[in-house]
Structures are given as structure tokens and as C-alpha cells.
Amino acid sequence: MKISLASLHKAFESRIRLGIMSALAVNDTLDFNSLKDFLDVTDGNLASHIKALEKEAFIGVSKSFVNRKPNTKYFITTAGKKAFNDHLKTLEQLIKSQKP
Amino acid sequence: MKKEKDYVGDIAAIRSMMERTSKFLSLSGWAGIMAGIYALMGAYVAYVYFAFDPDEVTQVPSDEGIVLPKLIALAVAVLVLAIGTAIFLSYKKADKRGERIWNTTSRRLLINMSVPLVAGGILIFVLISKGLIGLVAPFTLVFYGLALYNAGNFTYAEVRMLGLMEIVLGLVGLCFIGYGLLCWAIGFGVLHIIYGIYIHYRYER
Structure with a gap:
């Protein structure tokens, strides 16, 4: 069986980015601190991974103010959802094909 | 290129992250067991000491004026004990799992529970104020x-x-008011204990 490794997106090579995408796939929106708690990473680390995913347009940001404090929420975009699902499918196929 | 193990690990990580971020899994089985025990004790005290066992919708204990406030106090005490124990044990379990008890998932859980619970609570106060004591136990079960x-x-x-x-x-308790307290004891007591034991053995060992 030939499996296209091209659908294993480079952006998802990091476990943290994979975690961000997984969390956003099952939640409408999540704010920065919730993501940080779930992933157990530092501010800077999370911010750089988020920026990378934002650059691919896989996740979107909505900024608003709650009690005059900035509140940043992240959500998965349609393109992001598709890329993530394709990635999952490819992973599953790879595992299947490697089983004797 | 990555090895197979990595792919399996990736999928496992995805699954666990999806579950952790959408479900609050720090509920403790022991909390269910303890809540069941409190409820059984409460029902016993109400039945034996306060002679609370209404046969009809509007029937109230004979010396209503003294007993009713005591019954309400008993019910509130059972509720506070059960919730307090649940929070304490969930806090400990969350701590063990490296999670915070107050996070997106627990907040969502509480918000979704609170709508039927608050509506039910207000309804029950209305029932009590109108003397429809026989309906109280069945309605707490339905709304819970x-x-x-x-x-x-x-x-x-x-x-x-x-x-x-x-x-x-x-x-069932609404159809057979005479069995209202019994149904309440089964629902809040026995079922909680069975559920707690099940959760404990299935997820906590």
C-alpha cells in the first residue's frame, strides 16, 4: 500500500502543536491560559507554537476585552480542521500498513 | 522518517488531549459512595425521627410547624455534606492527575448542571410553600x-x-407517592453507592 507522506503536515510534527490542534478540534474556543494549563508548557513556548499554526492559517484568533482586560481566544479554522483530519487519517493508515 | 512507535504515540496523545480538554474526569468514585451514605442516613433520620413518609400529595407531618423546618435543615445538611465531600475528593484527584479543579471542563460541567438544578430547587420551594410535601422527594429525583x-x-x-x-x-415516586421516600433513598443512596463503586473500580485503580 502506498501512503502519501505529503499529507503528514510538517506543522504537526511537534507534539505541542498536535496538542493545540486536538484541543481546539473539540472546543469551540479556548483562551491562552486554558491551553497553557492543558498542555503544561511555558508562555513563550506556547506563544511560538501558536504563532506557527496561525501562520499556516490553521487556527484563528479573536481578541476582545473582558472587564477592560484583553481576552484572546483561539479557534480552529476550516483549513486547520481539514489539515488535522487528513493528518489523523494518514497516521492511522501508516499504523495499519506497518502491522504485519 | 519517524518510526511506527511515534505514530502510535501521536494518536494516543491526540486522543488523550481531546478527552482531557472536553471532559472533566477528576470526579471521584468515592464522592459518589459517600454521597450515597449521607443520603441513606438522611432518609433514615427523616423516616424514623421525623416520621416523614407522606402517603398523599398534600399530607404533612402532624406537628408540621416544628418538624418541617427540621426536615429542611436535614436536607440542606445532607446536600452540603455531599457537595463538600465531592469537591474535596475531586480536588485531591485533580491534584494527583496534575490538573486544576477549576478549569474549562469543570466550569462547563457546572454550568450545564446548574440550569436544571436551580430550576428544580426553586420549584421545590414553591411546592413546600404550597404544602405539596408529597411531591418534593420525587421532584428532587427528576431534576437531579x-x-x-x-x-x-x-x-x-x-x-x-x-x-x-x-x-x-x-x-415512579410521583405515581406512587407512598413510595416517594423509598425511591428517594434508592436514587440518592443506593444508586450513588453503586455508581461510585463502579467508577472507582473502572477508572481509579
């Missing part, structure tokens, strides 16, 4: 069951089943 059924989306799926059983018991 609705809250649990709702909550099943945001925590262990078994909670949904428990909710359905509470609703059925409540409706």
Missing part, C-alpha cells in the same frame, strides 16, 4: 436526573445512565 443527564456530555458517560435511572425513579 435531568442535571446528570446533561452533565454526561462533559464527564464520564456513565453519569448519563445514572441520570436516566434517577428520572425513572422520580417518575
Whole structure:
């Protein structure tokens, strides 16, 4: 069986980015601190991974103010959802094909 | 290129992250068991010491003026004990799992439970104020069951089943008011204990 490794997106090579995408796939929106708690990473680390995913347009940001404090929420975009699902499918196929 | 192990690990990480971020899984089985024990004790005290066992919708204990406030105090005490124990044990379990007890998932769980619970609570106060004491126990079961059924989306799926059983018991209690307290003891006491033991053995060992 030939499996296209091209659908294993480079952006998802990091476990943290994979975690961000997984969390956003099952939640409408999540704010920065919730993501940080779930992933157990530092501010800077999370911010750089988020920026990378934002650059691919896989996740979107909505900024608003709650009690005059900035509140940043992240959500998965349609393109992001598709890329993530394709990635999952490819992973599953790879595992299947490697089983004797 | 990555090896197979990495792919399996990736999928496992994805699955666990999806579950952790959408469901609150720090609910403790022991909390269910303890809540059941408090409820059984409460029902026993109400039955034996306050002679609370209404046969009809409007029937009230003979010396109503003295007993009713005591009954309400008893019910509130059982409720506070059960909730307090649940919070304490969940806090400990969350700590052990490296999670915070107050996070997106627990917040969502509480919000979704609170709508049926608050509506039910107000309804029960109205029932009491109108002297419809026989309806109180069945209605607490029905509304608690609705809250649990709702909550099943945001925590262990078994909670949904428990909710359905509470609703059925409540409706049975409404049809046979004389068995209202018995149904209440089964629903809040026995079912909680069975559920708690099940969760404990299935997820906590």
C-alpha cells in the first residue's frame, strides 16, 4: 500500500502543536491560559507554537476585552480542521500498513 | 522518517488531549459512595425521627410547624455534606492527575448542571410553600436526573445512565407517592453507592 507522506503536515510534527490542534478540534474556543494549563508548557513556548499554526492559517484568533482586560481566544479554522483530519487519517493508515 | 512507535504515540496523545480538554474526569468514585451514605442516613433520620413518609400529595407531618423546618435543615445538611465531600475528593484527584479543579471542563460541567438544578430547587420551594410535601422527594429525583443527564456530555458517560435511572425513579415516586421516600433513598443512596463503586473500580485503580 502506498501512503502519501505529503499529507503528514510538517506543522504537526511537534507534539505541542498536535496538542493545540486536538484541543481546539473539540472546543469551540479556548483562551491562552486554558491551553497553557492543558498542555503544561511555558508562555513563550506556547506563544511560538501558536504563532506557527496561525501562520499556516490553521487556527484563528479573536481578541476582545473582558472587564477592560484583553481576552484572546483561539479557534480552529476550516483549513486547520481539514489539515488535522487528513493528518489523523494518514497516521492511522501508516499504523495499519506497518502491522504485519 | 519517524518510526511506527511515534505514530502510535501521536494518536494516543491526540486522543488523550481531546478527552482531557472536553471532559472533566477528576470526579471521584468515592464522592459518589459517600454521597450515597449521607443520603441513606438522611432518609433514615427523616423516616424514623421525623416520621416523614407522606402517603398523599398534600399530607404533612402532624406537628408540621416544628418538624418541617427540621426536615429542611436535614436536607440542606445532607446536600452540603455531599457537595463538600465531592469537591474535596475531586480536588485531591485533580491534584494527583496534575490538573486544576477549576478549569474549562469543570466550569462547563457546572454550568450545564446548574440550569436544571436551580430550576428544580426553586420549584421545590414553591411546592413546600404550597404544602405539596408529597411531591418534593420525587421532584428532587427528576431534576437531579435531568442535571446528570446533561452533565454526561462533559464527564464520564456513565453519569448519563445514572441520570436516566434517577428520572425513572422520580417518575415512579410521583405515581406512587407512598413510595416517594423509598425511591428517594434508592436514587440518592443506593444508586450513588453503586455508581461510585463502579467508577472507582473502572477508572481509579
